[in-house]
Amino acid sequence: MADALLDALFSQSAVGLHVLDTDLRVERVNSLSDAVAPERIVGLHFTEAYRLDDPEESEELLRGVLESGVPVVNHVIRGQLMGAPGPDRSLMVTVHRLDDPSGRPLGLLAAVVDVSEREKSRERVDALAAVRRNVGHSLDMEAICEGFVAALVPRFADFAVVEVVDDVLRGSRAPLSPLGSDVPLRRAAQLGTDGDTPVGVTRRLPTGTPYALAANDLRPRLVQLGPDTPWLDSDPVARHMVKAIGAHSLIVAPLKLHGAVLGLVSMYRCPGSEPFDERDLTFALTAAAHTALSIETSRRYARDHVIASTVQRRLLPQYNGNRIAVETAHVLLPGRNSGCWFDTIELSGARTALIIGNVAGHGLQTAITMGQLRTALHALAGLDLDPDEVLARLNDTADRLARERRSLPPGDSLHRQPLTATCMYAVYDPFSRTCTVARAGHPAPVAVDPDGRPIALDVPEGPPLFSDDSAPFATATVELAEGSVLAFFTSSLLPDDQSVTRVQDALAYPDRRLQELCDAVVYNIPPEAHPDGAALLLARTGVVPPDRVATWELAHDRTTPAIARTLVRDRLEGWNLDEETIEAAELIVSELITNAVRYGTPPLHLRLLLDRTLTCEVHDTSPVAPHLRHARTVDEGGRGLFIVSQLATHWGTRYSVDGKALWTEQEVPADGGS
Numbered sequence: 001m002a003d004a005l006l007d008a009l010f011s012q013s014a015v016g017l018h019v020l021d022t023d024l025r026v027e028r029v030n031s032l033s034d035a036v037a038p039e040r041i042v043g044l045h046f047t048e049a050y051r052l053d054d055p056e057e058s059e060e061l062l063r064g065v066l067e068s069g070v071p072v073v074n075h076v077i078r079g080q081l082m083g084a085p086g087p088d089r090s091l092m093v094t095v096h097r098l099d100d101p102s103g104r105p106l107g108l109l110a111a112v113v114d115v116s117e118r119e120k121s122r123e124r125v126d127a128l129a130a131v132r133r134n135v136g137h138s139l140d141m142e143a144i145c146e147g148f149v150a151a152l153v154p155r156f157a158d159f160a161v162v163e164v165v166d167d168v169l170r171g172s173r174a175p176l177s178p179l180g181s182d183v184p185l186r187r188a189a190q191l192g193t194d195g196d197t198p199v200g201v202t203r204r205l206p207t208g209t210p211y212a213l214a215a216n217d218l219r220p221r222l223v224q225l226g227p228d229t230p231w232l233d234s235d236p237v238a239r240h241m242v243k244a245i246g247a248h249s250l251i252v253a254p255l256k257l258h259g260a261v262l263g264l265v266s267m268y269r270c271p272g273s274e275p276f277d278e279r280d281l282t283f284a285l286t287a288a289a290h291t292a293l294s295i296e297t298s299r300r301y302a303r304d305h306v307i308a309s310t311v312q313r314r315l316l317p318q319y320n321g322n323r324i325a326v327e328t329a330h331v332l333l334p335g336r337n338s339g340c341w342f343d344t345i346e347l348s349g350a351r352t353a354l355i356i357g358n359v360a361g362h363g364l365q366t367a368i369t370m371g372q373l374r375t376a377l378h379a380l381a382g383l384d385l386d387p388d389e390v391l392a393r394l395n396d397t398a399d400r401l402a403r404e405r406r407s408l409p410p411g412d413s414l415h416r417q418p419l420t421a422t423c424m425y426a427v428y429d430p431f432s433r434t435c436t437v438a439r440a441g442h443p444a445p446v447a448v449d450p451d452g453r454p455i456a457l458d459v460p461e462g463p464p465l466f467s468d469d470s471a472p473f474a475t476a477t478v479e480l481a482e483g484s485v486l487a488f489f490t491s492s493l494l495p496d497d498q499s500v501t502r503v504q505d506a507l508a509y510p511d512r513r514l515q516e517l518c519d520a521v522v523y524n525i526p527p528e529a530h531p532d533g534a535a536l537l538l539a540r541t542g543v544v545p546p547d548r549v550a551t552w553e554l555a556h557d558r559t560t561p562a563i564a565r566t567l568v569r570d571r572l573e574g575w576n577l578d579e580e581t582i583e584a585a586e587l588i589v590s591e592l593i594t595n596a597v598r599y600g601t602p603p604l605h606l607r608l609l610l611d612r613t614l615t616c617e618v619h620d621t622s623p624v625a626p627h628l629r630h631a632r633t634v635d636e637g638g639r640g641l642f643i644v645s646q647l648a649t650h651w652g653t654r655y656s657v658d659g660k661a662l663w664t665e666q667e668v669p670a671d672g673g674s
Helices: 003-011 056-068 116-132 141-152 209-217 230-234 235-244 276-314 364-381 386-408 499-506 514-524 561-573 577-598 639-649
Strands: 016-020 026-029 050-052 074-083 089-100 105-112 161-166 185-192 219-226 248-256 261-268 326-333 341-346 353-361 421-429 434-440 446-449 474-478 485-488 534-539 549-554 604-610 613-620 650-656 659-666
Touching: 056 074, 056 089, 056 105, 089 650, 116 141, 116 276, 141 185, 141 276, 185 261, 209 219, 209 248, 209 261, 209 364, 219 276, 219 561, 230 235, 248 276, 261 276, 261 549, 276 341, 276 364, 326 341, 326 353, 326 485, 326 514, 341 364, 341 534, 353 364, 353 499, 353 534, 364 386, 364 421, 386 434, 421 485, 446 499, 485 514, 499 514, 514 534, 549 561, 561 577, 561 604, 577 604, 577 639, 577 659, 639 650, 639 659
Parallel strands: none
Antiparallel strands: 016 026, 016 105, 050 074, 074 089, 089 105, 161 185, 161 261, 219 248, 248 261, 326 534, 341 353, 353 421, 421 434, 434 474, 446 485, 485 534, 549 604, 604 613, 613 659, 650 659
């Protein structure tokens, strides 16, 4: 019975059974392959009977069982029966020691099972899990493609290439299949056996190749490669790469979504690996489908980001010319955030409003919110309010925007997105050389004097916009020497505690051009510090040139308007202004002085300022402001401010602690003024 049992096991078992002596030589073996007779194996050392990837490891494993008696169960090695055709296989080995009745080792029983298909299936499962881990967690298309090839190599392929339609990389909609032969694809990622085709090159798909066919009918292709493969002659790029990496098997799978072609993934196996088979096509399609969805998500994000960035830049000031008493420069760094903004607004009396802000978030809605806040600020700046009051009213506007968003239907995606924004508003007055600053949750500005020494700016921090904090805003006023430099920036330029020092160091050369200082600040900040983008606004303070301003203190009596007209004509003729501008200015000043004499209180001051426009200001100590009236035909008065409004381009009232100033602006001809 024992002999019959052994004969049955060695003749009928599907498991390769090997009886080894203590020298690990084969004494008995069943039929393992039609191509190799058992007689050829008997007498050979186990590592001679099989060609193994790591024969030393296998021999060590066998001797360990022989010495210890502890069996090894289901250990997988790579190899193939000596003399059997085909590539190496995955072999699962179980080894037991054979002892005589006294316990003395007689040899080993090694059972070998071909588990290549099981291992292939496991590798496909592992590779698909790696694709799902690596792909889909980023909106960066380059990272998506690199993660895809990293998941494929070496688990599933020896070399992998991802090519994406060039327009898709730029956010454009993917073309529908069949893909035109004139549509370029760009190599977005590759990994594996060294190929000398660099990432980033573009190519068009020659007809009659598996690449073109897969892009046309959106079905994968499995191709065995060899020196006589006919279509390689029509695709020099593929021929060169196949030769360089020695590929013998290829799968081309389309990156497709809803009938559109996003790109292709090409997977190669090289010498030492088994060729792809039909079961690998299912994996290739599943992995490509997962990656295509991630690429499409990235494409849509890229498109939305381009639109939002375009809207953001269109909403920012397109002209940033220097004022008569302040020079400005700016840098806008691109990034995910589309809510950074800055502004410079000319105010009456040669003053300049310097503004910087940031709406948290990205996308079109963030840019739109930024535009709404910026528009509201422009309207508020025209009221000549103090910076703290400007921010208080801007916060009221922000509250209304937040209520509008909360009132959206619950199904609207914006309903669940909170609004957060910061802002800083500063006003520089060149006559007093003071800068008054208020901030709403924004980083404080940095300043250096004309010698490059830091200036302490203690600006109280108010609550951010859209917050529930109802604390009031406060201002800080600092007197600045002519030539001082102020820096306003978004928080992304301050990644750590040393950031303010780095900004001050970059600004320590105020004699340089302002744009150079802007660039120097950016150079001093680590590039990874502002992935969301950043805005920087610099301002160099100045004074109004004496030859561009004239100031008089006038008597508070009825003869003053006539005197004022004479003074204005003499000064404007000295500035070589045209007669039409002079006559209009005379009439404007006469009406303003008359109004101040009738309804104001002394002292009375008149100031003329020549810049790109001609500004007339009349200052008195009364806090009461006049109002524009529309007089009836029979009325004898009430037309003064109406006349002023018709002659001036802009006019208004500016309040201060010691009274008010009525001001007007007139356009000056391009060739007028000296």
